[in-house]
Structure formats: structure tokens, C-alpha cells
Amino acid sequence: MNPGSEIGRLRRLQEVIARATAAPSHREVARVIVEEGVTALGGWLGALWLVDDESTLELLHWVGVEPGRRFRRVPLAGDSPLALAVRTRTPVWIASRAEYVAAFPQSAGREHEDEDEIACACLPLVASSGAIGGLMFAFHTEHSFPEDERTFLVTIASQCANAMERLRLLDSLNQLLTAEAEARRQAEAANRAKDEFLALLGHELRNPLAPIVTALSLMKLKRGDHERERSIIERQTHHLVRLVDDLLDISRITRGRVALVRGPVALAEVIGQALEAAQPLILERGHHLAVELRGGIIVDADHHRLTQVIGNLVVNAAKYTPDGGHLALSTQVEGDFARISVRDDGVGITPELLEHVFEMFVQGDRSSDRAEGGLGLGLAVVKNLVERHGGRVAAASEGAGRGSTFTVWWPLAGEDARVVPPPPVVSTQPVKPLKVLVVDDNVDAATTLGELLRVLGHLPVVVHDAPSALAIARDEAPELALVDLGLPILDGFELIRRLRDLPGLGSLTAIAVTGYGQPADRARSHAAGFKRHVVKPVGLEDLRSLLASL
Template sequence: MTAPVKFLLVDDLDANLIALEGLLKREGLELLKAGSGREALELLLVHDIALAFLDVQMPEMGGFELAEIMRSTERTRNVPIIFLTAGVVDQEHRFRGFETGAVDFLPKPIDSQVLLNKAAVFFDLARQRQELQESRLRLLQANDQLARSNAELEKADRSKDEFLAMLAHELRNPLAPLRNAAMTLRKPDIDRQHHERVVSMIERQVGNLSHMIEDLLDVSRITQGKIELRCQPVELQPVLQSAALTVAASCKAAGQELRVNLPSEPVFLDADSTRLEQIVGNLLTNASRYSGELSRIELSSETAGTPEKPEVIIRVTDNGRGIDPELLPRIFGLFVQGSRTIDRSNEGLGIGLTVVHRLVQLHGGTIDAHSEGIGKGAEFIIRLPRLVSQQPEEAAPVILDADEPAALRILIVDDNCDSADSMGMLLEIEGHVTRVAHGAEEALELANEFRPQVVLLDIGLPGMDGYEVARHLRKREATEDAFLIAVTGYGTEEDRARTKAAGFDEHLVKPADLGLLRKWLEAQGKLRLAGV
């Protein structure tokens, strides 16, 4: 809101002040009145005056003396003055008045139209000055904001470049051991011990790659607001124990002590158990990654809150590297990490905490990071809403007579030959009969002849995509009852709904979770034996 323009009226007679006020009164103008030169000076020290009307003849301090004081003071030097006088304005008075900085003389009785015209000029000038000052202030603020935005963009650009360089480094890291493992497995005289070590190495490096890819996908979903939870009543303790198991081996290998302290009484949450395990697993992985040998990592939980707002607190604590105080306020930002060493050993992508933070928020909780500084360890505290005395519903078990699953006829469709062929070999080793197709037309022809009971179908096929192939399979007598599994790199709720609509029974995100696949195949094998 624009401040009012202020005029100063100075006259020792109240009647004159009231008359001036009546004449000059208008919207946006504030009239300040003074009955003496001393009162006028007090007002001039407090207010920014756009125009002063001074009576020439006043006791103690006349208008000329007041004007001289105004011109000798920095604050009031440039205030325009119009003298009001009831006497004769001779040449000497005019000369003295203009010498003190007057812009005009008005004789009494005052011509109201002349007064209003002159006042309007200075009112408009004051308004223009205000608008210029406001425009200047807005321009300065805009320049400051632009400078800050440019600095933030430059910082973001540097972070992006650093991240892309680091991502290339991290993605290349597993390739060397995988290539070495492949060459080792080609050796005809490899013994069982070396074979087991190579297999473990492959599994470990593939797991690292999968973890990085999942983090990248999660960040993409977070920035697009596409992460969705599948919440249901979940018991907390098994989820935390499972998360601890995911890092137990790496902690042991690094000579770290992992402690888990959980409440003896069951604690239940309305949560997505997979995402909850991911939250805690990421924090434990970070704790292990940023702690050295012989360090201690602790996972604990406790109930808290009030009967009206029950909570559970989950803590992940370590006595490792700690967090720089400058980094702590933005620790959950995207691509934020501590100082990066040249070898970047075990530092990860710097996006795990961003994923954790968002997942905790989606669960209606909060997460805080604490550290006393470098070398003094760190603690992450999660607070989540807790269910009171509510256990998850257990599905009634399906009891089948068959103890062992049957071998299945499985058709694998993928235009990536290595992916399809390797999956076929793996499933044949596990006792199934497989056929492989690398295109849609080939898959449909083979399906009529092979009559598969299970189809692993890649969505991103050239030409006819996996959705269309699935629709064709559902219309054919040979495959209308087949168990169709979509194999894709996309795993959002929209993607799953689309595969379901196309006729798929399950949705498998690349790289395929072999444990989950085996579970589905085992269930299908038992159903076939039971004649279901």
C-alpha cells in the first residue's frame, strides 16, 4: 500500500491552520499542523515532508528563521517551501525568502484556486518520487532474486555435472568384476571354491547395480510425484529385522558391530512394508558405508506419543564419520553428499537420503538427522504414526496335497537375446522346460506349438509390444489359461494397472527378482499338480 504524501502547515493562528486544512484535504494526503517554528522542527525530524507552508510572521521564530534552519539541516534541506504572509511582500522580503529556498509567496487572504493548483503540482511530484522509489526498490529486489537464482542454478548445474560424472564412475565400477567373473567362469579347470566366489561376486555386483537403478527410478518418481504406497496393517519388528539382515553381511565383512534393539511387545503401523524396509535398509547401508572398521551401528525402536496421537520412533545410530555441520541442514537434498574422495570408495550416488525422506513423509512421518560433527558419528530419527492394538489380517493358507512343484512349460519372450537366453538356461537348470522367442511374431507362432503354461513377456518389444502380444495370447485356445508375467523396466501403479488390463497375471520389474519369480512358479507348479 502506497504511503500518504505529507504536507506541513505552520501558522501561529489555529483558525488559519483549520482553513488551510479544509482547502487542501484530499485522498492520499496527510496534513501535519504546527503552531510554532519549534513544533514544526519537531515534526520535520520525524516525517518526510513533500511541501511546507510557512507563515512569515510568527512569535519567537518566524517563517524566514525556520526556513534558514531547514536549509542548514541535511534532512530538510530539499523540502519545498511556500511562504504565507498577511503583509506587503516587497522586493526585500521576496529576495530573503527565495534566498532561504522558497518556491513561492502567497499573500493573505489566500486565493484558494492558486493554493490548490500549486499544492497539486507538489502532490503529483511527490507521488512520482514515491513510484520511482518503489520501482527502484522492486528492481533491486528483482536483481537480488535474479542473482540468488543464478547462483542456485550454477550450483545446481555443478551438482548435476558432478553427479553425472560420479554416476558414470559408479555404474562402471561393477563392470570390471563382472567381466573378470565371466572370464574366470570360462576357465575349464576352475574348482568349486573359486566357482562359488565368482558366483557370489556376480550376485553382489548385480545387486549393487540394481540398487543404484532402483534409487534413480525412485528419485524420478519422487520428482514427478508418482510414488504410491500400498499400505496395510504391518508389524514393525519383522520389517526392521529384515532390513538389518540386508546389511548384516556387509557389516560383518567390514568388521562392524550391528546391534538391533526392538520392543518386546508387537508394534503395528499402517504402512507399505516394502517401502518401510527400504527406508531403514537405506539408513543402515549409509551408516555402514560411512563408518570404518570396528565401528558400531545400532538400530532401535520405541513407542512414544500420546493416546490421541500414538507414534513409534526408529533410530539408526553410528559412531562413524559423522556429518559436517554445514551439510546437516540440507542432508536430505538431492545429490547431497559429504566431501568426495578421489577413489569414492563405497560412497554411493548421494540420492538415498532423498528417497528415504520422501518415503517417510508419504507415511505421514518425519525424519531428522543429528551429528556433533566430523568424526563424531550420526543419528537418524524417524517418527511414524502407530496403530493401537491392531494386528494385520492373515490370509487363510491354501492347502494342497502336492509337496513338490511340477516342472512347467515356460515361454520367454525378449528381444534382448542375452537376457532371454540366460533366463531360459536358469529356468531349465531349475527343472522347467523352456522355449525362447526374440520377437512378437515368433512368440505367437511358438505359443501355438509349445502351449506354454507360463509366459515371461517383455513389454518393450519392437513392432508389436508386449501388451498387444498378451491380448493375442488370451484370445488363443493354446494360451488362454497361461500364467502371463509382464517383464518391464517400469513399475509405477499406472504401469501395473496397464499390464493388468492387457491380461497379465503378474508384473515383474527388471532386473527380475528371481526369488519372487520362483515363488510364482512354485505356486503355479503346485496348482497344476493339484488340478486347479
């Protein structure tokens, strides 16, 4: 360094430290340190490297002659003064060419083709986390590095490391704050979605309950025929069942708990069944439906789930298209997939909603008419079922009021696949009247199930707890027991075990009639000896088919 007072040297050092500390980036810190070092020492090259992995130093900034390609990435295990300084966390001072060659013969021979004199100072950048980089200042002439220069360089190297570490910690803090803010945003969004869903669920459940309660009140007031009220109750009850089924479906599907029974399926047949189910809504809204099917398409699918997918898409199109709209369904083959498209000229989808349209509980304000209701689960069910079959689904819309198109690509069956014919229809006529024990603590559920059995020609006995069931069974010797699993005192599992311990009832046929329908529930009832597991509510035709199949 140039001669000067101690005060002058300290003032210069303070200025360098202040500038490095205020630098906003790692590269700016490097620029300040390298430029000040070269200016103070009068060298021909100054450079700074940072450790970019555990084995390499990456050049960040230099002043003076541009370093050669070898210097851009320096191996930490290499034979060079810079690598040695960083490895050992100790400055390396080389005063002359001879000293350099003696200490680093391989590096000197490789990196210097002439015999020019060289001197250099290499200093490690050491922070609390360890060695993070290195500094080098080089000269064409011999340079002895007096004590004041060494003190100056060691100090700026230390302050450089501190400044770099401060920036690293700030970066880490900013990343943590950003991640925390994003997590908070997602949590708030999830909380809003939950609140909106619960509000929507309450609204949707009240919709069918209101006409049911009204119809029951009318039946009390009126005498004679109750066909109109019965029809209202039946229709709204089916709507309630559909809402609950949607909730259970999305829960099972998203957790991978739905067992798919896959096989060759005729696509046209499935579409026919899906359209038949959607037809009442299409007719009610006065829509015009155009269907264009390519014949002979056989897909690899679970028949029921593919029908559900297509039905959901058609119903979705009908719901969000104003009365008298136009719907179109078409099929085509694309490579190894069947392409199924459902188009409408309805209210369309905004770009903001389009990004999230397949997410659970998402319902944009696509229409003020909520007569058909829904929980925003249909499209989430579609996406999960399609992807579980190895297909994909996409939504497209040019915006609000421009209609929408939903396209499904479903895997084709193999070339030799043949559609398996459906099993023959089981006769719905019972062979003979059966003595049936009905056990359910829900009095209304037990009574109505008993009435259905009586209508079908059987001989029901209805009780509401396990002790009563055991007492009746000793006298009546039932041939069949329909048992709710969640009974008080003794549950349905224990009741069946005790019933079969009674004389003459060791082979009693038992059917679980319950609100629990998860695979684990079915497996448990099967293990307990129930021949069938039926999920409430049980309709007339369901019960007729169930009994005929025994």
C-alpha cells in the same frame, strides 16, 4: 507565500523538486515536501498520507502539531477534505472555519471540539498508477491561498507523486532483479547438482561393471569351477540392481506414485529384518552394534517401506563410520509415535550439510572411502516415506568427526490393533513341468531366462521376436508365455492378443517380463490380459516363487 520575485519562487520550487527527486526513500520524500510546504506557507501543520490499501490512507510524515489519532488512518470513503481530494484527484481549498463546516459538517463536528478558525489545503498525489496518497497543510487563521501558493502546492504535490512513483518502480525493479538473481542461483545450483549426479552415476555404474567384465574374462581363460567368478558377478549385479531400484524409488516416491499397504506392524520384527539385510556391511566394517528395543510397539506402516527406512538409516550409519566404529539403534514411545533412533560415532555432518542432508543427490565429503558408493538418494527416500506415513525424521550432529544421530517418529497403530500374521509360504516345488514360451529381443536375457526355467524342471522354448513366437506357438502349444513388452515388429501387447487367437491358446497364461515397472505400466499390462507383471532382472528364487504361485 512571502512576497518575492517570480525568479525567487521558481528557484525555491527547483530546489524542492531537486531534493525530493534525490531522496532515497518514500519517508525522506515526504519529509522534504512537508517541511518545505510548511516553511513556504507558514502553516501550523503539514502532513502526508499514502494509500496502504484500497480503502485507507496511512499517515507517513508530519511537521508541526502531531495529528490526532483520527488522522493516522483516514478512510477514503470518509467525510473529510483529504479523502475528497484523493477520491476525486482534485485539490480542495478551505479558506475558513465557516467554509469547512459548510462543506464537511460531519467531519468538522467530530474533529474539532472548539470554535477555532481553521483553513487547509488538501492535495492528491497522483501517479501513473493512480492516486497514491494525499498532502494537507492547515492553519489556525483564515487563509485564502492566492494563486502563486496554489501553483506552488500543486507543483510540489505533482513532483512528490513522481518521486514516490520513481521509488516504487525502483523497488519493483530491485525485487525483480533480486528474484531473477535468486532464480539464476537456484538454476545454477540445480545444474551443478545434475552434473555432479551424472558424474556420480557414471562412477557408480562403472564400479560393479568392471568386476563383472573381469570375472567373465577369467571364466573364458579358466577351466573347471567358476564359483569365485560367479559369486563376484552375482554380488556386483545385485549392486547394480540396488542402484537402479534407488533411482526408480525416489522417482515414484517424490511424485506420490508409491501405493502404501498400511496396517499394524510389530516394530521389533521390522528392525530384525532391516538389521539382517545390513549385517554383511556391519560385519565387513567390524562395527559394534548395540540394540535397545522397547517390546510390544505396534506401528501403522507399510511393512516393506518401514523395513526400507530403518535399513537405509543403519546402512548409512555403517557406511560413514570408520572401521571398528560403534552403532546404536533404540526405540521408545513418545505420545502417539514410536521413536526410532540410529546413532553412530562416525565422521559426523557439518552444519552446512546438515541443512540439506535429506535432499536428493546430496552427499557431503563425509569420507574419502567410497567403497560402498551410493547415489545420495537413501536419506531422501527415508524422508519421503516417513512423511507419507504421517511421521517425521530429523538429523543431528555436533559436527565433523563427532558422529551423527538420525531419529524417526513413526505413528503408532490404534490401541486395539493386532499384527496380521504373514501369509503362509507358498510351496516352491512346481506341480508339473510346463511348456513355457520365452519371447525377448535381448538374446542374453532370453537365453538365461530359458536356462533358469530348464533348471527348475520346465520345458522352455526361446525366441526373440513376435513372428517367431507365433510360428512356434502353433506347433508347441505352450501353457505359459513369458513376454518382453518392448519387442520389435509387434510389441508384447499385440503378441499376446494374437497368440490367444490361435486355436487352443485362448486361455494361455501370460506374464510380462519387462524393464518398465511404473504403476501405469502395470495397469496397462493387466488390462491387456497379462496375469503377472515382473520387472527385470528376474532371479532364480523370484522365478521359482512366481511359477509356484500360478
